[in-house]
Amino acid sequence: xxxxxxxxxxxxxxxxxxxxxxxxxxxxxxxxxxxxxxxxxxxxxxxxxxxxxxxxxxxxxxxxxxxxxxxxxxxxxxxxxxxxxxxxxxxxxxxxxxxxxxxxxxxxxxxxxxxxxxxxxxxxxxxxxxxxxxxxxxxxxxxxxxxxxxxxxxxxxxxxxx
Numbered sequence: 001x002x003x004x005x006x007x008x009x010x011x012x013x014x015x016x017x018x019x020x021x022x023x024x025x026x027x028x029x030x031x032x033x034x035x036x037x038x039x040x041x042x043x044x045x046x047x048x049x050x051x052x053x054x055x056x057x058x059x060x061x062x063x064x065x066x067x068x069x070x071x072x073x074x075x076x077x078x079x080x081x082x083x084x085x086x087x088x089x090x091x092x093x094x095x096x097x098x099x100x101x102x103x104x105x106x107x108x109x110x111x112x113x114x115x116x117x118x119x120x121x122x123x124x125x126x127x128x129x130x131x132x133x134x135x136x137x138x139x140x141x142x143x144x145x146x147x148x149x150x151x152x153x154x155x156x157x158x159x160x161x162x
Contacts, residue, residue, distance in 0.1 A: 008040060013147045014033075014148060015031075038063050069086075114150045118150060121143025122139075125142075
């Protein structure tokens with residue numbers, strides 16, 4: 001089940017990379033990533049156990065966020081407004097559901113170095129892309145590919161290497 005989520009996230013990262021770089025196949029990767037994640041949420045929600053309100057709202061808000069991100073990436077009318085609205089809704093949902101931040105869980109990330117390098121490259125790459133400076137594409141590509149590798153890297157393997 002976790003691998004299905006990882007594959008969906010990896011497809012989304014690849015789709016956004018292709019979209020930013022104006023490469024063909026971006027829309028297909030984005031749609032497939034959203035579809036895989038929607039199937040995963042449907043499987044989780046269809047299990048017979050009783051879920052709390054927070055456990056039901058989070059996956060639904062996540063799917064709606066993915067759909068609006070897809071609408072924005074594909075430049076559908078109203079996509080930007082829908083995306084910003086869903087970002088606010090997801091933030092409110094996460095904040096209202098949590099009474100405190102779980103620091104041990106945040107520090108238990110697998111391969112934190114790979115994740116940090118990827119985040120830095122993506123952030124600087126987007127800044128370079130917005131400013132039309134050289135090397136933006138390289139930074140974005142490497143950063144998003146770090147994200148894909150980090151997402152698909154099994155947690156047990158990552159813990160053995162670190």
